[in-house]
Amino acid sequence: MSSTGLQSPVSTLYGVGTERTAQLARLEIRTIGELLLHRPARYEDRRHTAAIRDLVLKAPAMARGKVVALGLKKYRKGTKSLFQLVLDDGTARLHCQWWNLPYMESYFAQGDEVVVYGKTKSVKPRTMDHPETEVIEGGEELFIHVNRIVPIYPLTEGLPQRWLRGLIWRTLPRFLAEFDELEMPGAIAGLPSRRAALQSLHFPEELKETDPARQRLALDELLAVQLEIGKRRRNLQQNARALACGGDNSLIRPFLKQLGFELTEAQKRVLRELRGELSGAQPMRRLVQGDVGSGKTVVAACSALMAIESGFTVALMAPTEILAGQHFQTFNRWFEPLEVPVHLQTGSVKTRDAERRAGQGTPSLLKNRGRPPLIIGTHALVESGFAVDNLGLVVIDEQHKFGVAQREKLVRKGSYPHLLVMTATPIPRTLGLTIYGDLDISVIDELPQNRTPIRTFVRTQEALPKVFTFIRAQLKLGRQAFVVYPRVEETSDGEVKVAMQESERIERGLRPFRVGLLHGQMRSFEKENVSQQFRRNELQVLVATSIIEVGVDVPNATVMLIENAEQFGLAQLHQMRGRVGRSRHQSFCILVASARTREARHRLAVLERSNDGFAIAEADLRLRGPGELLGSQQSGLPKFRFADLAHDEELVKLARESARAILQRDTIQPGQSTKS
Numbered sequence: 001m002s003s004t005g006l007q008s009p010v011s012t013l014y015g016v017g018t019e020r021t022a023q024l025a026r027l028e029i030r031t032i033g034e035l036l037l038h039r040p041a042r043y044e045d046r047r048h049t050a051a052i053r054d055l056v057l058k059a060p061a062m063a064r065g066k067v068v069a070l071g072l073k074k075y076r077k078g079t080k081s082l083f084q085l086v087l088d089d090g091t092a093r094l095h096c097q098w099w100n101l102p103y104m105e106s107y108f109a110q111g112d113e114v115v116v117y118g119k120t121k122s123v124k125p126r127t128m129d130h131p132e133t134e135v136i137e138g139g140e141e142l143f144i145h146v147n148r149i150v151p152i153y154p155l156t157e158g159l160p161q162r163w164l165r166g167l168i169w170r171t172l173p174r175f176l177a178e179f180d181e182l183e184m185p186g187a188i189a190g191l192p193s194r195r196a197a198l199q200s201l202h203f204p205e206e207l208k209e210t211d212p213a214r215q216r217l218a219l220d221e222l223l224a225v226q227l228e229i230g231k232r233r234r235n236l237q238q239n240a241r242a243l244a245c246g247g248d249n250s251l252i253r254p255f256l257k258q259l260g261f262e263l264t265e266a267q268k269r270v271l272r273e274l275r276g277e278l279s280g281a282q283p284m285r286r287l288v289q290g291d292v293g294s295g296k297t298v299v300a301a302c303s304a305l306m307a308i309e310s311g312f313t314v315a316l317m318a319p320t321e322i323l324a325g326q327h328f329q330t331f332n333r334w335f336e337p338l339e340v341p342v343h344l345q346t347g348s349v350k351t352r353d354a355e356r357r358a359g360q361g362t363p364s365l366l367k368n369r370g371r372p373p374l375i376i377g378t379h380a381l382v383e384s385g386f387a388v389d390n391l392g393l394v395v396i397d398e399q400h401k402f403g404v405a406q407r408e409k410l411v412r413k414g415s416y417p418h419l420l421v422m423t424a425t426p427i428p429r430t431l432g433l434t435i436y437g438d439l440d441i442s443v444i445d446e447l448p449q450n451r452t453p454i455r456t457f458v459r460t461q462e463a464l465p466k467v468f469t470f471i472r473a474q475l476k477l478g479r480q481a482f483v484v485y486p487r488v489e490e491t492s493d494g495e496v497k498v499a500m501q502e503s504e505r506i507e508r509g510l511r512p513f514r515v516g517l518l519h520g521q522m523r524s525f526e527k528e529n530v531s532q533q534f535r536r537n538e539l540q541v542l543v544a545t546s547i548i549e550v551g552v553d554v555p556n557a558t559v560m561l562i563e564n565a566e567q568f569g570l571a572q573l574h575q576m577r578g579r580v581g582r583s584r585h586q587s588f589c590i591l592v593a594s595a596r597t598r599e600a601r602h603r604l605a606v607l608e609r610s611n612d613g614f615a616i617a618e619a620d621l622r623l624r625g626p627g628e629l630l631g632s633q634q635s636g637l638p639k640f641r642f643a644d645l646a647h648d649e650e651l652v653k654l655a656r657e658s659a660r661a662i663l664q665r666d667t668i669q670p671g672q673s674t675k676s
Helices: 018-026 032-036 100-105 140-145 161-178 185-189 194-202 209-239 253-259 265-280 296-307 322-340 351-357 404-411 430-434 461-476 501-510 524-535 569-576 600-608 613-632 649-666
Strands: 042-047 060-075 080-088 091-098 114-122 124-127 132-136 149-150 285-290 313-317 341-344 374-377 389-395 418-423 440-444 453-458 480-484 516-519 541-544 556-564 588-592
Touching: 032 161, 042 209, 060 091, 060 100, 080 100, 080 114, 080 341, 091 114, 124 524, 132 161, 140 161, 140 194, 149 161, 161 194, 185 440, 194 209, 194 285, 194 516, 209 430, 209 649, 253 296, 253 322, 265 285, 265 418, 265 440, 285 296, 296 313, 296 322, 296 389, 296 418, 322 374, 322 524, 389 404, 404 418, 430 613, 453 461, 461 480, 461 556, 461 588, 501 516, 501 541, 516 524, 569 600, 569 613, 588 600, 600 613
Parallel strands: 091 124, 285 418, 285 440, 313 374, 313 389, 341 374, 389 418, 453 588, 480 541, 480 556, 516 541, 556 588
Antiparallel strands: 042 149, 060 080, 060 114, 080 091, 114 124, 114 132
8 A cells, every 4th residue: 555645644535524533533534544544344235125014023124214213312311312214114103212212313304205224123113222223315325325236334433324435435446546456465376456445345246255365355454464474584684694593402411301201202213303404504484382281391491501502601591480489499490400590580579789788799601611601570571770791582471471572582682583473372373373373383192191182071059059069079089179260350230250259258168278369450469479379289270360360280289260251251161271181180160151142152162172272272262352362462462454364274375375486586686596
């Protein structure tokens, strides 16, 4: 969209004054190009309206008639209202009514010709509640708004549907030729040209034209993203010289020997991929994903040891202080026999500073035979005050909790260090090809043999007494349990249970077993203290919020109870379920939910049927979409108007192939070989 005309403010169009400009801005329409890319929410076939006498109960339909009566009734001293409109088309009358929308009265007048769309609530008299309506005027308006397939656009308060449709109708022919035709993808896919797609998007001759039009414009969006990803990768390959971090096995051999268990074939395969890239010519940029409990931490440890063997410092960033603290304990236990220093850098703890204050002089990163350290931290690692020498490898755990910008900030602490990104939330394929398209992907698709599959059950609130009887039985066997709530404190609706109040009730009900409380509003040392008590089995039950989604690893815990489970996404529930099932003991996950809607019941049934995180992630993407799945922190998610990452996998692949071909052609000079 390079034309200056398309980039002109929408206010330069005739009839778009200050008020309309502000309304369009609320729809993120600020330029003419953005106006013409405003996607209809749906279409109405107004070539065929139903006679009012033929309207069927509870079936959606469109009718047209003349206003023969209208009026506003007020109730309860004006606090409630009902606006009614009566239409007559010569066959029968239709009563349209709107509760508590008194301003609707100003939209209509006696004698207006009105089109309505909605479901018939009753047939005696024929009535529609809150139908969509449009007043029809003569002349050109009649041709735009009726007797054709009509686009219905997303609106904002005060902006009439008819006005916006008319504006796009008048503007599209003037600026359509200014939309650039992107080469390759349209022809490859057999889709319409960009300009034909825009025409069919807004004013199709037939409904069947609208989906190919949407696909073509989606392909253009995806191609733009893939070109940007490809250019970043090409720039890295052309400008960056890799640090030699392949190692010499002097640390990995004794490390693997002291582990006391054999790595899975999947772990070994991924480690071979990592070693190859850590020894390669370009800096590694790799995402390792594996289901909960698949052994990513051991893979990260081996990768860190390769870099440390090669004389480079390693930085590992985790999303929470709890997870960073657990990593610190784990890696310290693993690396201390190898005399490799491990440091912790969070908002509240800095172990290197503590060493200096204790009078140890040179911190341990320069001791232990001169071994460079592993530095584990939270967001504190990306702060401007934190510096690290000789950074060879950056490891980011639970990448979905960070934005792309945070990842880049940490990488810039060194001179093109290698990057290893890990996630226990399996990433659907389309997201992997777009958001993480600049990373190569490895999958640990095998669990250790000693893991027993977790048994999952969905229960209603009425079953809670039996659930707690079961938990008490598990506690008597010496096991431990998590109980998770969506919120910390009571909110105005009072419908969702909260951790603070429920922890007191559970403590009374499970005596003499000890109950602890963990949530994000606690101070760092309080969270760490509670976590440690639970790990040592000084607390048998941990009542918590979703803060335990990552970072609390207690193999003795065999029960995960999640109340108001419908409040969480599938991927998040699967992550929390993964806090149990970490030993040979049978573990259980109990999801308690009201699940009033069919969709909510279907979502939870997915978890009840499957322990496969990859299948669950795909289902979560289809049910919730990428924005909600990733959360607001994932700043790397492009804002698509037309692409649907839940269903457009083939378009994503096509865009990726097209981008590679374009970039390869642009990179090859005359006389050069085309081999990469």
